[in-house]
Amino acid sequence: MAVKWTKKDLLGLETLSADEIGLILETADSFKEISQRPIKKVPTLRGQTVVLFFFEPSTRTRTSFELAAKRMSADMVNIQTNASSLTKGETLKDTAKNIEAMKVNIIIMRHSCSGAPQLLAESVSPSIINAGDGSHEHPTQGLLDIFTIKEHKKKIAGLNVSIIGDIAHSRVARSNIWGLTKMGAKVTVCGPATLMPPEIEKLGVKVTYDIKEAIEGADVINMLRIQLERQGQSLFPSIREYAMKFGLDAEKMKYAKKDVLIMHPGPINRGVEITPEVADGPYSVILEQVTNGIAVRMAVLYLVSGVKERIE
Amino acid sequence: MDIILKGGHVVDPANNVDSEADVLIKGDKIAQVGKNIKANGAKTIDCKGKLVFPGLIDMHTHLRQPGREDEETILTGSRAALKGGFTSVLCMANTNPAIDNKGVVEYIHAEASRAGLINVYTAAAVTKGLEGKELTEIGQIAEAGAKALSDDGKPVMNAEILRRALEYAKMSGLPIISHCEDINLSGNGVMNEGFVSTKLGLKGIPRASETVMVMRDMELAGLTGGKLHIAHLSAKESVEAVREAKKRGIKVTCETCPHYFTLTEEAVLGFNTKAKVNPPLKTKEDIAAVKKGLSDGTIDAIATDHAPHSAEEKDLEFDFAASGMIGLEFALSLANTELVKNKVLDWSGLAMKMSVNPSKILGLTGKGSLAAGSDADVTVFDPSAEWVVDEKRIESKSKNTPLAGRKMGGAVLITIVGGKIKYENGRFD
Numbered sequence: 001m002a003v004k005w006t007k008k009d010l011l012g013l014e015t016l017s018a019d020e021i022g023l024i025l026e027t028a029d030s031f032k033e034i035s036q037r038p039i040k041k042v043p044t045l046r047g048q049t050v051v052l053f054f055f056e057p058s059t060r061t062r063t064s065f066e067l068a069a070k071r072m073s074a075d076m077v078n079i080q081t082n083a084s085s086l087t088k089g090e091t092l093k094d095t096a097k098n099i100e101a102m103k104v105n106i107i108i109m110r111h112s113c114s115g116a117p118q119l120l121a122e123s124v125s126p127s128i129i130n131a132g133d134g135s136h137e138h139p140t141q142g143l144l145d146i147f148t149i150k151e152h153k154k155k156i157a158g159l160n161v162s163i164i165g166d167i168a169h170s171r172v173a174r175s176n177i178w179g180l181t182k183m184g185a186k187v188t189v190c191g192p193a194t195l196m197p198p199e200i201e202k203l204g205v206k207v208t209y210d211i212k213e214a215i216e217g218a219d220v221i222n223m224l225r226i227q228l229e230r231q232g233q234s235l236f237p238s239i240r241e242y243a244m245k246f247g248l249d250a251e252k253m254k255y256a257k258k259d260v261l262i263m264h265p266g267p268i269n270r271g272v273e274i275t276p277e278v279a280d281g282p283y284s285v286i287l288e289q290v291t292n293g294i295a296v297r298m299a300v301l302y303l304v305s306g307v308k309e310r311i312e
Numbered sequence: 313m314d315i316i317l318k319g320g321h322v323v324d325p326a327n328n329v330d331s332e333a334d335v336l337i338k339g340d341k342i343a344q345v346g347k348n349i350k351a352n353g354a355k356t357i358d359c360k361g362k363l364v365f366p367g368l369i370d371m372h373t374h375l376r377q378p379g380r381e382d383e384e385t386i387l388t389g390s391r392a393a394l395k396g397g398f399t400s401v402l403c404m405a406n407t408n409p410a411i412d413n414k415g416v417v418e419y420i421h422a423e424a425s426r427a428g429l430i431n432v433y434t435a436a437a438v439t440k441g442l443e444g445k446e447l448t449e450i451g452q453i454a455e456a457g458a459k460a461l462s463d464d465g466k467p468v469m470n471a472e473i474l475r476r477a478l479e480y481a482k483m484s485g486l487p488i489i490s491h492c493e494d495i496n497l498s499g500n501g502v503m504n505e506g507f508v509s510t511k512l513g514l515k516g517i518p519r520a521s522e523t524v525m526v527m528r529d530m531e532l533a534g535l536t537g538g539k540l541h542i543a544h545l546s547a548k549e550s551v552e553a554v555r556e557a558k559k560r561g562i563k564v565t566c567e568t569c570p571h572y573f574t575l576t577e578e579a580v581l582g583f584n585t586k587a588k589v590n591p592p593l594k595t596k597e598d599i600a601a602v603k604k605g606l607s608d609g610t611i612d613a614i615a616t617d618h619a620p621h622s623a624e625e626k627d628l629e630f631d632f633a634a635s636g637m638i639g640l641e642f643a644l645s646l647a648n649t650e651l652v653k654n655k656v657l658d659w660s661g662l663a664m665k666m667s668v669n670p671s672k673i674l675g676l677t678g679k680g681s682l683a684a685g686s687d688a689d690v691t692v693f694d695p696s697a698e699w700v701v702d703e704k705r706i707e708s709k710s711k712n713t714p715l716a717g718r719k720m721g722g723a724v725l726i727t728i729v730g731g732k733i734k735y736e737n738g739r740f741d
């Protein structure tokens with residue numbers, strides 16, 4: 001591929017071209033093999049310092065990034081805090097300036113506010129990798145989802161991908177929509193009307209409130225995690241009704257194509273958005289997503305780090 | 313010393329003047345407006361090719377004093393006003409402490425005369441501490457000289473309390489200025505709900521949050537016969553609602569702000585906190601509706617909602633950044649570019665919105681007019697001057713504006729308050 005990586009940061013898939021996404025996927029392909037070796041370590045990022053700067057609790061994404069960095073021999077620091085503790089005194093920018101002064105190379109950031117990684121990217125020199133910001137984007141999740149789809153389907157263009165659940169509050173949905181539509185997939189979003197953000201169809205997706213319609217003809221079904229607190233915000237009447245209307249179970253799977261892929265970004269609310277028999281069933285690639293997450297994050301770290309020599 | 317403004321285009325709609333004339337000022341009053349006035353010994357200012365307006369009145373300004381003098385003071389806000397051609401402002405009550413009793417009203421007036429630059433009028437709170445619960449001592453506040461009542465920054469959510477406020481305020485004749493926002497609908501929204509909020513993953517404020525309250529408040533005005541003025545109208549549906557209510561004979565007036573006929577929600581793209589404002593910036597269709605409302609008389613006034621905020625309050629995650637932008641220094645230029653050049657308003661129409669009507673709504677005497685005997689508050693504007701907004705050259709103590717780098721059409725040359733030249737070509741007196 002002729003395209004070269006030129007970006008300091010990875011803030012989202014909105015700002016990437018299809019070629020750049022293709023480059024990340026191709027790079028991830030070559031890194032995936034490392035995780036299958038008996039000694040899962042290459043010296044690619046030796047001497048580079050990577051900071052995990054997490055303002056929201058997260059086990060999966062943090063562990064995945066941590067393993068990705070360690071397998072590339074980077075030095076790692078973990079900073080876990082919460083967004084509100086900063087607002088009292090030191091601002092986000094103050095904290096970031098302090099981290100910058102410690103001469104780190106890459107900051108991987110998760111924050112509950114949309115746009116926080118961009119604020120950081122504009123104010124400090126280390127590369128910023130967005131590990132999820134508010135309801136905005138979660139680019140590495142989008143990339144690992146696309147990577148997993150491509151491994152199975154050998155292509156993205158022309159596929160029907162349905163994303164089902166809380167679209168309004170989902171950064172996973174947004175990154176998937178940007179990435180998939182750029183790569184030529186046909187995306188359908190499905191969820192209760194209260195969890196459908198306004199004018200989402202302008203992103204080039206089809207909207208339906210009927211899960212049957214979203215399942216039929218889909219090559220891929222990506223089930224989103226529902227935050228159980230949303231019930232208290234009158235966004236849906238009950239978990240039970242949500243599960244009945246928008247949960248994926250064996251009954252609704254009858255409408256699915258025979259070679260459908262079932263995905264979920266995790267962690268799963270078993271029995272709410274997806275039943276155990278579907279999550280653990282033959283169409284599920286949920287655990288493969290986890291494995292691929294490390295390869296994709298290694299690829300992103302590699303590309304933004306600007307390391308020129310390819311892995312051996 | 314007497315002053316004569318020679319040969320300018322005098323725009324004085326209160327007296328049906330919209331033509332070349334001289335304006336003679338004697339002491340603190342206007343002495344005469346007419347052709348070829350002879351005035352021996354008066355300071356003569358050539359105004360050929362310039363516009364001469366009755367001093368502009370901003371009926372919606374946040375001066376931040378007392379409480380946030382790091383963001384603005386009555387003095388720095390007055391300088392910003394002068395540079396923008398405003399000779400009078402109405403300052404809002406959401407200070408700390410709030411302007412919710414006679415004592416604070418008197419304090420503001422005392423500080424304003426110490427600053428000694430412009431006329432500072434006060435809007436006092438409708439409810440104590442702007443909490444929306446108990447009425448302030450409206451009678452005493454009126455006696456202390458407040459010109460309006462407003463909990464601006466917040467709505468009076470309890471309809472019963474607003475109903476009683478409208479009734480009680482009838483005795484003093486003070487208008488109630490309503491910040492129309494349903495706080496339940498707004499929730500923790502931070503920008504207009506629409507495609508841009510969907511793209512950015514920011515929580516949206518639905519447009520109905522404004523309109524339902526505009527409609528509610530107008531019904532209460534109809535019920536009580538009280539004097540209602542709606543602040544910062546921004547949504548198409550709100551403009552339409554006011555138009556209908558006026559047709560039905562409800563006593564209501566309203567204002568919009570320059571940013572609602574200049575900027576759209578797209579200004580927020582890139583998580584630009586300088587474009588975070590409440591009510592939030594909307595769409596092209598809303599701009600068109602606001603302009604139509606201005607030209608057909610539905611919208612009575614243009615006010616700035618000048619809202620200074622420190623860099624620390626803006627340089628944050630979008631969710632945490634303060635809402636509001638400064639506006640005093642840009643309002644007239646924006647109105648020139650967006651409204652006059654686009655033929656939404658003529659010069660007289662603009663003077664109505666920025667001087668005559670605010671004076672009427674607030675019941676000011678001697679303002680908004682260049683008739684002989686009126687207060688000698690005058691703004692001289694050069695509509696063809698061009699300049700670029702530069703943060704370093706902003707007079708306001710706060711620099712929070714999304715307009716930095718924008719080319720402005722027209723500049724204020726001279727601002728005269730009470731017969732004294734307080735501002736002339738970048739210099740203050």
Ligand SMILES: [Zn+2]
Pocket residue numbers: 464465466491543544590591
């Ligand atoms: Zn307001």
Ligand SMILES: [Zn+2]
Pocket residue numbers: 372374404464465617619
């Ligand atoms: Zn205001």
